[in-house]
Amino acid sequence: MSAAEQKLTDAEIIATELGAKKAGERIKWLYETYGDRVMASTSFGLQAAVMLHLISENAPKMPVAFVDTGYLFPETYKYIETLMERFDIDLRVYNPKMTAARQEALYGKLWEQGEEGNQKYGIINKVEPMDRAIKDIGADIWLSGLRRAQSSTRQDRPFAEQQNKTIKAYPILDWADAQVNVYYHMHELPKHPLEAEGYVTMGDWHSTVPATEGMSAEETRYGGQKYECGLHLDNGSSDYQI
Template structure:
C-alpha cells in the first residue's frame, strides 16, 4: 500500500483496538494487530532503557512489522552501541530516519535549540522527531503506529487509552498497562540486554543534552529537559502535532 492509497481511519478502529486489548496479553495484542491490520503497521523505537521489550515482542509475534528508529544525531554513544546490539540479537528490520538537517548544520543555522527555552525546544522536536516520523510513515505507506508508551512512565501518559487517533494515524500502545515490576520481569525472563546507562542512574533515555541521571528523591520526569517537560513532541495528546499531514 502506498501513501496515496491509505484508507481514512475511522473512529471505530480506535474503539475496536481499545475493546480488544482489554482482555489480551501483550503478545496476543501484537499478534491480533498484525492479523487485523497487516502492512499498515510500523513500530517506532528510541533504543532507550525499555526499548528491548517492544522490539522483542514484535520480533517474536509479528516480525514482518518494520521498525523506525529516529536517529537525531544527538543520542548518547551508549545508545548507538546498544541499538546495534539489539538489532543483531533480535534480527529486526530497522529503518533509520534522520533529520533533513544534520546536527552540525542545525547548530550553525539556529544555535543550540535546546538552550533556547520552550520555543527552541519545540523547534528542535519538530526538526529532529516529528518531521522524520512523518516522513517515515509516508514513505513506508503505514498509518498504524505501535509504540511502547506506558501509563506509569509519566503524568502526561497516565490517562491514555490503548489506541488514539492523531490526524490520519492510529497510535497503539500494547504495553500501556504494564507496571515497572512487569518490565523488570520481562527483561529477566527473556534474558534481554539492558541499556548500559541504566546502571549509571538514568531512569529514562533521550538525547544527551536533554537527559540526566535521576537524583535521590527525584522523578524520571525531572531528568528530561531540565524538568520542564517530559515529551519531545511525538507523544503529545492526540491532535497536538501533525502526523500523516
C-alpha cells in the same frame, strides 16, 4: 459516516481488542488483522528491548522505524548494535533532513533557547523524520512502547487513540515497572548501559540526566519542564500529521 469518524471507530475497536489480550497477543492480532497498515517505532531507550523482543516473537515482518536525531548518547548507539545482533526485525532508520552541525551553525543550540527553541528542535529532529517514516512505510497504525507508569501525562491513555491521521496503539501500556524488569530477566535481555549509571529515562544527551535522590522520571528530561518530546502529543500542526 465520514473518514474521520470511521478512523475514530477503528481506534475504539482496537482499544477494546487490546484491552482483552496480553502484550504479545496484542501485537500479533494487530499485524494479522491490519497487515501493511501497521508499523512500530523504537527509540532504543531503557525498555526498548521489551518491545523489540515482543515484535520479533509475534510479528517479525512488521516495519520498525527508528529516528536517529544525531544527538543520542554514545552508549545508545552501541546499545543499538547489541540489540540488532539479537533480534531479527525490519528496522528502518530515519534521520533529520538537517545534520546536527548544520542546525547548530544556523540556529545555535535550540535546546538552550526555551520553549520555542525546544519546539523547533523537536519538529526538525523528531516529528518531521517520524512523519516521513510513516508516509514512506505507508502505515496508519503506529505501535509504541508507551506505558501509563512512565509519567503523569500517560496515565489516562487508552490502548489506542487517534492522533491526527494516525492511530496510535500501545501494546504494553498497562505494564508496571516491575513487569518490565521481570520480562528482561525471563528472556535475558541486555539492558541499556546507562541504566546502571542512574538514568531512569533515555533521550538525547543534552536533555536527559540521571536521577538523583527525590527526582521523578519526568524531572530527568528537559530540565523538568516537560516529559514528552512531541512524538506522542497531538502537536496540532497541519504539516506534520503523525
